[in-house]
Amino acid sequence: MSRWPALAIRRVFHLVNGGTPTSDPANWDGAVPWATPVDLAFVNGATLSATQRSLTEEGLANGSRAVPAGSLIVSTRAPIGYVAEASRPIAFNQGCRGLVPSHAVDIRFFRYQLSAMSERLAALGQGSTFLELSGGALAGAPVVVPPLSVQSAIADYLDRETARIDSLIAAKKRMVELLTERFWSDVTHRVASRTSTFVPLRRYITRITDGPFGSSLTSSDYADSGARVVRLGNLGLAEFRPGDAAYISCDYYLTLQRHRVRKGDLLIGGLGDNNNHVGRACVAPDLGPAIVKADCYCAHVDDSRATAEFLALYLSSPLGAWGAAWAARGTTRSRINLDIAKDIPVPTIALSAQTEIVAGARRDRARAETLSRRLNSQNTLLQERRQAFVTAAVTGQLDIPEAA
Structure with missing residues (x-):
């Protein structure tokens, strides 16, 4: 009270x-x-x-x-x-x-x-x-x-204390950003230090398809269950994001086999935004029956020349973002078509070296994600503390000498 x-x-x-x-x-x-x-x-x-x-x-x-x-x-x-x-x-x-x-x-x-x-x-x-x-x-x-003088004293106190807490929260958020930046910087260095030779992506794949456009797949075709539809939101930076699941009926899926996705396929984003660059990629998990939607490309990788994991890692890196922008020169940089996707330059690196790069990236990413979770958890506690602190101050439960 x-x-x-x-x-x-x-x-x-x-x-x-x-x-x-x-x-x-x-x-x-x-x-x-x-x-x-x-x-x-x-x-x-x-x-x-x-x-x-x-x-x-x-x-x-x-x-x-x-x-x-x-x-x-x-x-x-x-x-x-x-x-x-x-x-x-x-x-x-x-x-x-x-x-x-x-x-x-x-x-x-x-x-x-x-x-x-x-x-x-x-x-x-x-x-x-x-x-x-x-x-x-x-x-x-x-x-x-409370009296006006007390209102001002409490507001002055909260301005100082919340600014201090907000500064701590901002610093921890920046640390999370730096962990991500450092991870991708290391990936770029590992790839660039292995070769200076690049060839078009088409040299590493045996098949590539895009999603159905226009009336071939509309919102009225979606169902509560059935065959999975892979959408742009599912394509992270070298990681498949399983949320926001969408489905079509299995019967309709059978009419869209040209767009099917299989476990281990390379999924490439044909549309980018501020957080996810065009050309980013990830590896398809076991989704069961599945297709890609418009602006998503599905490629089957020639495993005698490359691994899907390495290609996804490279395409999602700053070096891969540069490659997609280079291939898309003269067009709208935030979107690429199927032909441009096939022209993205990819480094020529031996399979053994690709495997080594992927293994190192997995270890680094796991460490970075562990630290990020810890920092985000600390920020959650700081935000809860800030809210409780403000509540206690404005209701008079916190002893503020200036407001006595």
């Missing part, structure tokens, strides 16, 4: 509902930031100044509302409970509500308090299609209201 009085949010703030203007171009791409729950998620618990989309003054007047700097914006659907402090006048959509102070407060204190209340706010959500926190439920939610 807090030693300070608890008041309904409506006693401390004016609630402002958001909205979305029509798609008329005159309403959009102006100077008024327009927040959605996605924008709040990026800065949850902090300040917000920039958003993915913006409105013109006409758009604001026609279909939305803005809150002034020093207000809070809370997500009330999809999901509930993200909170940010507006550092400038910001509009928002109907998935958010604004809280404008009705009298003098230290808005930082209430930003911390609302962040600590996210689970309680989510529990107040209602709805059958999707959960939404109504304006009435948000307005009636209680917040503790």
Whole structure:
């Protein structure tokens, strides 16, 4: 229990509902930031100044509302409970509500308090299609209201202490990134030190196919079980990601045999993004009956010349990313077609050396993943500690001399 009085949010703030203007171009791409729950998620618990989309003054007047700097914006659907402090006048959509102070407060204190209340706010959500926190439920939610001087003292203290914890979390995240960077740097060095000669990928494979396009495979063809459909999301950097499983009926699978996947085949990503470069690859596990989807290529490796594990490792490395970009020169670098995939330059390395490189990479990756799990676990504990720390501070359970 807090030693300070608890008041309904409506006693401390004016609630402002958001909205979305029509798609008329005159309403959009102006100077008024327009927040959605996605924008709040990026800065949850902090300040917000920039958003993915913006409105013109006409758009604001026609279909939305803005809150002034020093207000809070809370997500009330999809999901509930993200909170940010507006550092400038910001509009928002109907998935958010604004809280404008009705009298003098230290808005930082209430930003911390609302962040600590996210689970309680989510529990107040209602709805059958999707959960939404109504304006009435948000307005009636209680917040503790200490004297203004105490609010500021606690906010100052939390600014210092959460910054320290956040710095530790950021440092550990960077360590995880460095472990990954070091692993791929070592892979590149091992490959580059063995040869300077490259030949097209087609020299190492006996068959390659792409996935069915257009009406040959649509969302209506998917089933709850049956033959597996390998999609881009399953293709990691030299690792198959089993999640997000999709299936088609076995009967329909029999009509798509040209696109089949077998255990040990090389799976190549024909489309890239910021986290997964085009041309990355992995080895297909035993999936049973399976096919590749569009933008995924399935190759059968000539095991007298190469191993699928080595090719997947190379194609997923920075050196392989360079090779895919080289083969795709003159085209859109984020996508390659089947002919370009066959032209990706691959190093000529003896099978024994390929096996040695793969074995070394397995050992290094296992060590890196063990360390990464440990660091991620430490970060989870730090984030839990931060949340508990904030909750204790804003409810008066933490002894802060400046707030006495």
